[in-house]
Every structure is written in C-alpha cells, then in structure tokens.
Amino acid sequence: DDPTNGTAPTPLTNYLDTQYFGEISIGSPAQMFNVVFDTGSANLWVPSQSCSPFSTACFTHNRYDGSRSRTHIDNGTGFSIQYASGTVRGFLSEDVVVIGGIPVVQVFAEATALSAMPFIFAKFDGVLGMGYPNVAIDGITPVFDGIMSQHILKEEVFSVYYSRDPQHSPGGELVLGGTDPDYYTGTFNYVATEEMGKWEVTMKGVSVGDRIMFCVEGCTAVIDTGSSYITGPASSVSELMTTIGAQLDESGYKVNCELVKTLPSVTFHLGGQEYELSHEDYILWQTELEGDVCTVTFRGLDVPPPTGPIWILGANFIARYYTEFDRENNRIGFATAV
Numbered sequence: 355d356d357p358t359n360g361t362a363p364t365p366l367t368n369y370l371d372t373q374y375f376g377e378i379s380i381g382s383p384a385q386m387f388n389v390v391f392d393t394g395s396a397n398l399w400v401p402s403q404s405c406s407p408f409s410t411a412c413f414t415h416n417r418y419d420g421s422r423s424r425t426h427i428d429n430g431t432g433f434s435i436q437y438a439s440g441t442v443r444g445f446l447s448e449d450v451v452v453i454g455g456i457p458v459v460q461v462f463a464e465a466t467a468l469s470a471m472p473f474i475f476a477k478f479d480g481v482l483g484m485g486y487p488n489v490a491i492d493g494i495t496p497v498f499d500g501i502m503s504q505h506i507l508k509e510e511v512f513s514v515y516y517s518r519d520p521q522h523s524p525g526g527e528l529v530l531g532g533t534d535p536d537y538y539t540g541t542f543n544y545v546a547t548e549e550m551g552k553w554e555v556t557m558k559g560v561s562v563g564d565r566i567m568f569c570v571e572g573c574t575a576v577i578d579t580g581s582s583y584i585t586g587p588a589s590s591v592s593e594l595m596t597t598i599g600a601q602l603d604e605s606g607y608k609v610n611c612e613l614v615k616t617l618p619s620v621t622f623h624l625g626g627q628e629y630e631l632s633h634e635d636y637i638l639w640q641t642e643l644e645g646d647v648c649t650v651t652f653r654g655l656d657v658p659p660p661t662g663p664i665w666i667l668g669a670n671f672i673a674r675y676y677t678e679f680d681r682e683n684n685r686i687g688f689a690t691a692v
C-alpha cells in the first residue's frame with residue numbers, strides 16, 4: 355500500500371524568517387534545486403547551465419544542465435516572468451521533476467537572465483509556482499496540476515507550515531495531499547477564493563488595535579507563500595506605520611526595539627474570522643553588532659489595476675496561521691500554527 359497514505363511532505367528551510375524553500379530534483383540522474391513553493395505564481399523556473407556568466411544571480415546558484423539528463427526533452431520556447439521585485443528570462447524545457455517523492459513530467463523554464471535585484475539575495479535557486487493554471491505564463495500546466503492528474507493524492511489540497519525562529523527544525527513543511535496536525539492546533543476556518551483561479555480572498559477590514567483603519571469597504575487579499583512580508587497599498591501602510599511610530603529607512607520600516615512590546619496588534623478580517631498579528635508576529639528583531647534592529651514586516655506596494663489595489667499576506671502571516679490551499683473546493687483554510 356501507498357507508504358505516504360496519499361500525502362507527500364517536503365521539509366522546508368527557514369532563512370532568517372524571510373525566505374522559506376525546499377528541495378526538488380529535475381532530470382535523470384537527479385539534479386537538486388532549492389525552490390520557493392510560491393502560491394503567488396504558477397510557473398516553475400530554475401537557473402540554466404547556459405545562463406550568462408555576467409548574470410551573477412544565476413552564477414551563484416545551482417543550474418540545470420539538460421545535456422546531462424537522459425529524460426530531458428527540448429522545447430526552446432521563450433519565457434519571461436515579471437515580479438514586482440524582479441525579472442526572470444529564459445527558455446522552456448521539459449523533464450521529470452520530483453517533489454515530495456512524486457515524479458511529474460513538467461515543462462519549466464531554464465533561466466538565462468535573472469535580475470540581480472532581488473535574486474542575488476536569494477538563498478533559493480528557483481521558484482515553483484503553486485498558483486492556478488490560468489495565471490501560468492505560456493499556458494503551462496503547473497506542477498500541482500500535473501500531480502493532481504495522477505490521482506494519487508488523498509485530497510486535492512496542499513498545506514504550508516512556516517516556522518517562526520530560524521533555529522526551529524524543520525524551518526517549515528509543505529504537504530501535498532493534506533495537512534500535518536503536528537504543526538497546527540484547533541480547527542480550520544475557510545475562506546472561498548474570491549476569483550476563480552487565484553489564491554485570493556475578499557478581506558473585510560484591517561484593524562490596528564480595536565479600530566478598523568483600512569479596507570473598510572472590503573478589499574482583495576492574496577495569500578502568497580512566496581512573499582516574505584505583508585504588503586498593502588503604500589498610502590495605507592504608510593498611515594499604519596505612522597500609527598505605530600515606525601520610520602521608513604532604506605531597508606524598510608523600523609521601530610525602536612524598546613517600544614516593541616507596547617505596539618498594537620494588527621488584525622485581518624477574512625471570512626468570518628479575525629486573524630490577529632501581535633508585535634511578536636510582525637516585528638523582525640535582529641541583534642546586530644551595532645545593537646538591536648527591529649524591522650516591521652509590512653511593506654507598501656501599489657499593485658496597478660486591474661490586479662490591484664491589493665493586500666498581500668506573506669510568510670509572516672502564514673507563520674502564525676497554518677494554511678491549507680484547497681483546489682477541490684476553491685477555498686483557503688487557516689488554523690493556528692504551533
């Protein structure tokens with residue numbers, strides 16, 4: 355009988371509570387890559403052996419070499435993906451991808467040009483999009499859809515646990531086909547995905563302390579496992595930072611570490627539930643040589659219409675609320691993370 359009872363776990367590495375990634379292999383024999391499992395996109399890309407030596411971000415990461423894989427299938431179609439934070443360009447190839455021990459023949463992009471920003475800071479090699487097929491570039495069937503069509507999963511869901519302190523082992527866990535009760539308590543509360551085909555929900559308000567300050571008329575929230583922080587419309591986040599007494603410097607919003615324990619909670623109203631983040635959840639407390647630095651893990655980001663304006667709930671939210679992404683019922687479930 356199936357040793358995994360229809361579920362397939364992948365342990366994740368937690369890099370400074372800001373990057374979470376796990377290992378997959380591509381090709382035969384296996385070529386290993388660290389990838390972000392990203393609900394904010396739907397394509398798989400890894401750096402290519404044929405990337406330009408001038409692309410530093412490419413050169414400092416593991417690179418896929420099709421000529422060394424006996425299961426490689428040429429494609430060659432051009433590929434380009436634009437994130438708010440950077441650009442990836444390359445060409446398509448096809449090969450066997452193994453994720454959580456499950457093999458799937460997959461079309462993916464070999465990146466030949468990676469923008470230095472932000473990918474020179476990436477501890478991961480590539481991105482494995484866990485989004486819906488209709489947001490996939492070039493109409494490529496996403497990895498999870500390729501796995502669902504094998505009918506081996508107990509449920510057509512995947513779940514994500516992100517640990518909160520980098521020393522914690524494992525740094526996180528992706529489960530294909532179910533959830534892992536070791537990493538959450540209580541029951542799941544579900545929110546329907548707002549628009550068919552995106553890990554997006556309707557948010558009914560954002561409160562600071564007990565006052566609804568933003569998204570009062572309702573707004574859209576993307577649950578993005580591939581984003582480190584929470585982002586909101588720049589004007590709203592700027593007002594939120596003023597309220598908590600944070601100052602913007604070149605690397606984000608900072609607060610005086612002495613005042614952290616007096617900071618109010620920020621609460622996100624999703625479905626029938628209030629999801630509170632306390633200062634423990636939204637302050638990144640780093641002890642540097644020149645003293646402690648307390649970074650607020652919120653960023654202003656204006657996503658242009660028609661996609662935006664939106665809030666993006668990233669790793670700091672998921673670290674507090676264990677998240678189940680349910681393709682069977684087009685809904686997202688949240689439970690309190692352990």
Ligand SMILES: CCN(C(=O)c1cnc(C)nc1NCc1ccco1)[C@H]1CCCNC1
Nearest residue numbers: 373374390394437472476579580581582669
């Ligand atoms: C992966 C590209 N992303 C990043 O925000 C991003 C960029 N650059 C670096 C260095 N890290 C990033 N994310 C780290 C991380 C891992 C897990 C949680 O956050 C976003 C782009 C939009 C779609 N969603 C993903």
